[in-house]
Amino acid sequence: MALDPKAQAALALHRFGLGPRAGSIASMASDPRGALLAELDRAGAGRINNPDLLTSGAAARAAFAYQQAQRAARQAGGAAQQANAPSGAGAAEMKDQSAPPAPAARPNPGPSVPQQIYLGEAKARIDAALDAEIGFVERLVWFWSNHFCVSADKGNVRQICGAYEREVIRANVLGRFGDMLLAVESHPAMLFYLDNARSIGPASMAGVRQKRGLNENLAREILELHTLGVRTVYTQDDVTSFANVITGWSVVPFRQDFVRGGEFIFNPRMHQPGPQTVIGTNYPGAGVEQGRAVLAVLARHPATAKHVASKLARHFVADEPPPALVERLAKRFLATQGDLKEMAKALVAAPEAWEAPRTKLKRPGEWVIAALRAVGAAPVEIGPVMQAHNLLGEPLWRPSAPKGFVDESAPWLDGLAQRLDIANQFARRFGAEADPRDALEEALAPLASTETREAITRAESRPQALALLFMAPEFQRR
Amino acid sequence: MTNLHAATRRELLIASGTLFAWAYLPKLARAEGRDPRLLVIVLRGALDGLAAVAPVGDPDWPALRGNNALTLDGKPAALPLDSFFALNPAMPNLHRLYTSGAAAIVHAAATPYRERSHFDGQDVLESGLPKPGAADSGWLNRALASLQPAGRAGSSRDAFAIGPIAPLVVRGPAPVLSWTPRRLPPASGDTVMRLIELYRHTDPVLARALEERMGLATIARAGGMDGEQPRPPAAGQLRAYFAESAGTAAKFLARPDGPRIGALAFDGWDTHAAEGAMNGRLATLLSALDGAVAAIETEMNDAWRETVVAIITEFGRTARINGTDGTDHGTATVALLAGGALKGGRVIADWPGLRPAKLHEGRDLKPTTDLRAVLKGLLKDHLRVEPAVLATKVFPDSATVKPMPGLLQQA
Numbered sequence: 069m070a071l072d073p074k075a076q077a078a079l080a081l082h083r084f085g086l087g088p089r090a091g092s093i094a095s096m097a098s099d100p101r102g103a104l105l106a107e108l109d110r111a112g113a114g115r116i117n118n119p120d121l122l123t124s125g126a127a128a129r130a131a132f133a134y135q136q137a138q139r140a141a142r143q144a145g146g147a148a149q150q151a152n153a154p155s156g157a158g159a160a161e162m163k164d165q166s167a168p169p170a171p172a173a174r175p176n177p178g179p180s181v182p183q184q185i186y187l188g189e190a191k192a193r194i195d196a197a198l199d200a201e202i203g204f205v206e207r208l209v210w211f212w213s214n215h216f217c218v219s220a221d222k223g224n225v226r227q228i229c230g231a232y233e234r235e236v237i238r239a240n241v242l243g244r245f246g247d248m249l250l251a252v253e254s255h256p257a258m259l260f261y262l263d264n265a266r267s268i269g270p271a272s273m274a275g276v277r278q279k280r281g282l283n284e285n286l287a288r289e290i291l292e293l294h295t296l297g298v299r300t301v302y303t304q305d306d307v308t309s310f311a312n313v314i315t316g317w318s319v320v321p322f323r324q325d326f327v328r329g330g331e332f333i334f335n336p337r338m339h340q341p342g343p344q345t346v347i348g349t350n351y352p353g354a355g356v357e358q359g360r361a362v363l364a365v366l367a368r369h370p371a372t373a374k375h376v377a378s379k380l381a382r383h384f385v386a387d388e389p390p391p392a393l394v395e396r397l398a399k400r401f402l403a404t405q406g407d408l409k410e411m412a413k414a415l416v417a418a419p420e421a422w423e424a425p426r427t428k429l430k431r432p433g434e435w436v437i438a439a440l441r442a443v444g445a446a447p448v449e450i451g452p453v454m455q456a457h458n459l460l461g462e463p464l465w466r467p468s469a470p471k472g473f474v475d476e477s478a479p480w481l482d483g484l485a486q487r488l489d490i491a492n493q494f495a496r497r498f499g500a501e502a503d504p505r506d507a508l509e510e511a512l513a514p515l516a517s518t519e520t521r522e523a524i525t526r527a528e529s530r531p532q533a534l535a536l537l538f539m540a541p542e543f544q545r546r
Numbered sequence: 547m548t549n550l551h552a553a554t555r556r557e558l559l560i561a562s563g564t565l566f567a568w569a570y571l572p573k574l575a576r577a578e579g580r581d582p583r584l585l586v587i588v589l590r591g592a593l594d595g596l597a598a599v600a601p602v603g604d605p606d607w608p609a610l611r612g613n614n615a616l617t618l619d620g621k622p623a624a625l626p627l628d629s630f631f632a633l634n635p636a637m638p639n640l641h642r643l644y645t646s647g648a649a650a651i652v653h654a655a656a657t658p659y660r661e662r663s664h665f666d667g668q669d670v671l672e673s674g675l676p677k678p679g680a681a682d683s684g685w686l687n688r689a690l691a692s693l694q695p696a697g698r699a700g701s702s703r704d705a706f707a708i709g710p711i712a713p714l715v716v717r718g719p720a721p722v723l724s725w726t727p728r729r730l731p732p733a734s735g736d737t738v739m740r741l742i743e744l745y746r747h748t749d750p751v752l753a754r755a756l757e758e759r760m761g762l763a764t765i766a767r768a769g770g771m772d773g774e775q776p777r778p779p780a781a782g783q784l785r786a787y788f789a790e791s792a793g794t795a796a797k798f799l800a801r802p803d804g805p806r807i808g809a810l811a812f813d814g815w816d817t818h819a820a821e822g823a824m825n826g827r828l829a830t831l832l833s834a835l836d837g838a839v840a841a842i843e844t845e846m847n848d849a850w851r852e853t854v855v856a857i858i859t860e861f862g863r864t865a866r867i868n869g870t871d872g873t874d875h876g877t878a879t880v881a882l883l884a885g886g887a888l889k890g891g892r893v894i895a896d897w898p899g900l901r902p903a904k905l906h907e908g909r910d911l912k913p914t915t916d917l918r919a920v921l922k923g924l925l926k927d928h929l930r931v932e933p934a935v936l937a938t939k940v941f942p943d944s945a946t947v948k949p950m951p952g953l954l955q956q957a
Contacts, residue, residue, distance in 0.1 A: 528591035528816030
């Protein structure tokens with residue numbers, strides 16, 4: 069399938085990026101592959117530099133302080149709450165009068181501190197996606213963030229899931245898989261999410277004293293989801309041994325340490341002493357080095373290479389990725405010691421990545437951002453964008469299981485009717501300044517079928533035309 | 547990175563589509579002891595004026611529409627307005643208002659736009675410019691900007707738009723506050739049909755998925771059953787949305803300290819196929835619009851007698867019914883006016899006739915009234931916008947289009 073350069077640029081923007089913005093296709097057309105590679109080479113690629121965002125430690129402590137204050141207020145009784153009623157003014161007042169008064173009108177205290185932090189991080193992430201030239205690096209961030217997902221719905225995670233993505237995923241997105249793996253598994257967000265923060269070696273000092281003990285959750289998911297892949301080379305014994313290895317990988321308790329509370333700590337008192345055997349290798353060392361050594365081996369394992377290669381190919385190329393491509397990516401992974409930038413380059417270089425038919429349905433997040441980019445929207449308020457993610461089944465940083473959001477198209481087809489509602493809303497909410505005919509040219513141009521063109525240009529109104537553009541097969545598939 | 551600056555409260559409110567306010571009142575009208583209200587409703591998609599207000603007295607009428615022609619003895623029967631025109635039976639409220647003198651109809655009216663693109667037609671309708679082109683403000687907003695503010699009065703607001711984005715007609719230099727209904731309207735049945743049509747030709751997997759999700763699987767299986775149209779989202783939902791939007795608009799306009807001028811837009815009028823003027827889609831839309839007018843009357847309460855509601859659309863539709871029981875893009879159409887301030891009870895029309903030779907380009911109702919004359923008449927006599935301003939700033943280059951006199955009880 070020989071595509072002309074503009075069509076290649078459009079394909080690249082949809083398949084590898086976050087969808088075209090005005091001028092993107094034209095500016096990439098001379099060298100689509102080169103443009104993708106250039107984005108990888110950009111200084112600070114993948115980073116978010118926003119001094120307002122807190123480190124995960126600071127965020128965790130802020131949330132803890134807030135929760136303490138809430139608790140104190142509750143204990144002090146309801147009197148304090150009553151006094152806090154905000155006086156209605158201006159616009160808020162008028163809005164209230166449009167709606168029937170709530171039966172038990174209580175002042176809305178506004179979002180909690182954890183929620184405020186979460187929303188601030190979400191805004192930064194959405195802005196990064198809207199601001200990206202192509203969005204290839206952002207897509208890689210999203211891919212790895214979903215591979216190593218945590219959930220804001222788990223206790224203690226909401227306030228730090230955004231910082232987690234910045235500190236471990238973005239920081240390593242073009243670095244080495246092994247470094248990302250180590251950073252992930254020692255981050256408080258992951259330690260809270262998969263319960264390792266409280267996992268105690270049965271023979272450790274703490275284990276001997278307390279009734280609580282080992283929790284295998286994180287160890288299992290590292291093997292099954294993060295590295296080797298399910299039903300590969302490990303057994304239940306490996307899971308248990310590995311769980312013992314990473315006992316003591318925990319988080320500084322807030323009450324103990326107001327300065328470092330919420331940060332990673334290796335706690336030797338919780339660590340199972342003695343050697344452990346994981347997948348045929350004996351790890352005699354004690355302490356945190358034992359876990360590091362296991363992770364280093366896992367990061368280099370051929371099963372990990374194959375697992376990562378097939379997930380990458382499935383995400384960027386096809387639900388059933390070409391075996392030859394998976395093979396090549398896996399080899400590249402092993403040959404470069406898991407260099408993720410080299411993996412990204414290998415994807416761009418793969419002929420399969422340009423030849424595969426555009427059959428994958430964009431995931432909700434990709435589609436929502438692509439729609440905003442197509443009309444040049446830069447929402448100050450992210451509420452509607454977050455709601456769209458929720459309604460379409462991909463709430464930000466809130467997967468329902470450690471496996472993350474599914475990548476295959478079929479399950480997302482179920483949300484097609486909801487997409488239409490969102491398309492309709494977005495066209496009205498964000499498309500005020502957009503001419504659908506221009507948006508069509510800028511967002512699809514060479515990819516648009518005659519039928520799609522006609523449907524858009526013959527729409528009865530601009531909002532309808534934009535909704536049809538967002539819903540066009542060429543806009544939803546990549 | 548986005549250049550983040552400290553967003554003010556106001557910017558946040560604008561961006562989220564919530565209400566924001568700026569207070570001033572039309573000075574001249576106030577000086578006369580009046581407190582006029584004006585609500586403009588834009589029907590996007592081009593209303594078939596002949597199906598809304600039928601020239602039942604024109605001998606050429608039945609032949610143009612055949613079975614689809616509204617008549618006084620049809621089923622249902624059209625509601626007589628005068629010896630020549632009759633109203634679509636889906637609009638009993640408007641008919642009641644008309645009979646009591648609180649509604650008027652202008653027929654064979656059109657903007658100066660003579661092409662047939664919805665987007666461009668809507669631009670001309672809402673911008674007030676003689677031609678399509680880059681427009682960033684609407685005639686209503688510019689009219690407002692020209693009004694002398696009588697000073698801030700309490701928390702009074704000048705204009706507002708309903709819907710997540712302000713329609714072009716109210717965009718411009720005068721600050722516009724907006725209020726968003728709790729629920730946005732669902733995608734219209736028309737949008738769903740267009741999309742399914744597109745998918746059927748380009749992406750069978752998406753077509754099947756959407757059909758199933760929309761509960762249309764049976765129709766898909768029935769295949770080429772001619773004329774079988776999936777049902778649009780429940781008519782009740784549409785009526786509820788129209789009534790909530792219009793009723794809320796009226797609630798705000800009625801308040802002593804509320805805004806005085808507003809606009810809303812309703813989509814869905816592009817009836818190319820299976821128009822259903824008597825029992826189908828257009829009847830449902832007109833009925834929802836009729837309900838919206840009733841909701842405005844109710845919510846306006848005492849202020850109704852100082853109210854004008856102007857319902858306008860970008861252009862009309864072909865005079866003849868087409869091969870799919872619908873009508874294609876045309877030229878002249880109706881403007882529906884309602885409100886206690888009107889000198890109503892009449893159809894204002896310089897009727898061009900419907901014989902083939904009388905049709906515009908042999909296909910459309912010929913425009914004999916410039917819609918700008920109607921709007922200028924309302925702005926001049928109701929809000930006291932200066933004629934010179936109307937001719938230059940509000941409707942640029944329209945000096946030859948004189949404001950239509952006598953639309954209001956109080957000139």
